[in-house]
Amino acid sequence: MGQISGSVVKRDHSTKFSGAAIYVGDYMESDILTGKILHSQKAHAKLIEVKVPELPAGYYYVDRRDVPGDNNVNIVKDDMPVFARETVEYIGEAIGMVCGPDESMVEHILSAIEVVYEDLPVVTDVLKSDTAFFDYTITKGDIDKAFKEADKVYEEVFETGFQDQTYLETQGMMAEPQAEGRVFLHGSLQCPYYVLNAVTRALGLPREKVHIAQDATGGGFGGKEDYPSILGCQVGVAAVATGHKVRCIFGRREDLEFTPKKHPSHNTYKVAVKDGRVTAMDVDVIFNGGAYTTLSAVVLQRGIICANGVYDVPNLHIRGRAIKTNTVPSGAYRGFGGPQTFVSVEMVMDHIARDLGIRPLEFKLKHLVKKGDSTSTSGKYHFDVPIVEMVEELDRICDYRKKREMYAKPQTGRYRRGIGLSMCFHGAGFTGSGERDFIKAVVRLKKSADGMVTILISNTDMGQGLRTIMPKIVAKELDLPLTQIIYEYPDTDFVPDSGPTVASRSTMVVGELLCQAAKRLRAEWQDGEEQMIEEHYKHPEFLIPFSLDDFKGDAYPTYSWLVNVIELEIDTYTGRPQVLGAYGCFDVGTPIDYNIVVGQMEGGFLQSIGYASMEYMTADKTGRIRNNSFSDYIIPTAMDVPNLKVILHTVEYPEGPYGAKGAGELPAVGAPGAYMEAVEQALESVDLHHIPFTAEDVLKSLEEAEKK
């Protein structure tokens, strides 16, 4: 760890603690109309009529007839309407919006609107849907031959559930008509230019007529990658139609029920083993995409690329489908498709090892990829794979091996213990050539005559610390005090498009561009002059070109790595698992700020434990999400995992700033494999196949074991 890693006080620390930071809910002007969405109460139906009562003066109802441009939200495939067309496809879909000065009056009008529906068949089960939004295949080697020659073939199905991002601040956007027909939108968001592209299209306006800014944002975790574009189009349409400022902020219930969450998955693994080695995997990945495509294509791509985990499997056939159902469109959640397949492959490897009578850790290490090996997409691991060292470092702090032996002895008391270990990676940046062909990041550094340097990028801080990380990089390159570097909340009128704040790309990709820009500014520095430096993304030259047509080539330039250990104790009377220790070793390259990176690891690790153990959310047969409050949807707090330890291991990435790789998502990818291995040990060799695995599930499996 170099000098850059030394921690500083987070830039936005004092404004957030003092309450001075301005969130979208903090604007106090008296001329802001409150907008509330008329949500569909049916998961699939024809819209026959919307009966709106007579509106008092100053109140408005807007719907698809008011969309001046294209009634489609630009995301990836653009099939999601701004306001519902002739049908509604999920419960919660926006039919229209009521706006007015008094919130309670708006609520009153909303409840007086009568929607006449004609029911259409509702599909909530991915296995019963006949619409695949996307269908991809990865192949490698010769799986037919490998299965023919196998000593043994295993087949198992794993299921994973929804997970909601549960950011502190719910979704919220505000639109303001401005002079000369311009429209200004701001709010809680990750990707200003995504919102810009969507809003210009829906409003039918040229780019110069619209600008988007980020307000202080209370967390995104992927949930504000696409939804602000949708809500942005809706308030944008309302502002243009009414001629007033319109703001819509979701309540927690609305947010939990109607905004995107992690794709539930159904993953079938067929694995061939010969001479104690996995020779082939035939994997069928099914993601529940929900009612519209939104981000499913890209989430699914990442999911299937991770399907063989960190293991060198010479023969692969991986098919992935995102299936349409009449539930809320699934979206991005920290990890972006990786958590679903990683838990599946970790569990299947564990089950096979136990069947073969080998310790799971030994079996996994035997298959571990190393530098130079080929990836699932026949790309290459170009850099060191530090997993072996990381396992040893973790073992030293938590005695994994010793405890694994100890808890393997028969346990008969009320409390039973188990310990498990998982290993995963996360590839930072867009999949394949996305950074080069689609994002094409541009950054600028502006130096004013008095020597202050302003960072001009569209990347956002949503808690992950970018407002501190980026100035640290620039200050170090320019050898200036941090106070001389300015980095404001981005507004598309002033910042170039350096891409969205997703895919853990900001530090590695945009931070590197800033580093290059700062190097040039330093070389060209002229006292007393105004200067502007611009840098454009350059694709790393060492990459094997990636093709999305056949999923071949380097999907990512490099990888961040983790090893997680979970130790727990199950109360066989109540079913409640208590996590005794959660230990994570993470390699994210050079940490640009030690405290920020450790904070990222701790938070993501806890989210990942929640995903494995308690965050249960489901839609019933009518398509309604039942877990729509924090009493029905339980997320972990520090109290649930008081003993959570993080250590960092550093393999520098030569093309990242100071050797940094992507950090943000990695910690949210890996805990379920370790958690489930621990649960299985405590419950003594029951083969479990789904997450979350809650206290209720523990009781059920104890009951079943008793029956046997």
Ligand code: MTE
């Ligand atoms: N950390 C906090 N505190 N809040 C967030 O919303 N989002 C995560 C992660 N860490 C998030 C977070 C997600 S989903 C991503 S993609 C990365 O941060 C994005 O940040 P980066 O590009 O700066 O790594």
Ligand code: MOS
């Ligand atoms: Mo993060 S899920 O890529 O916003």
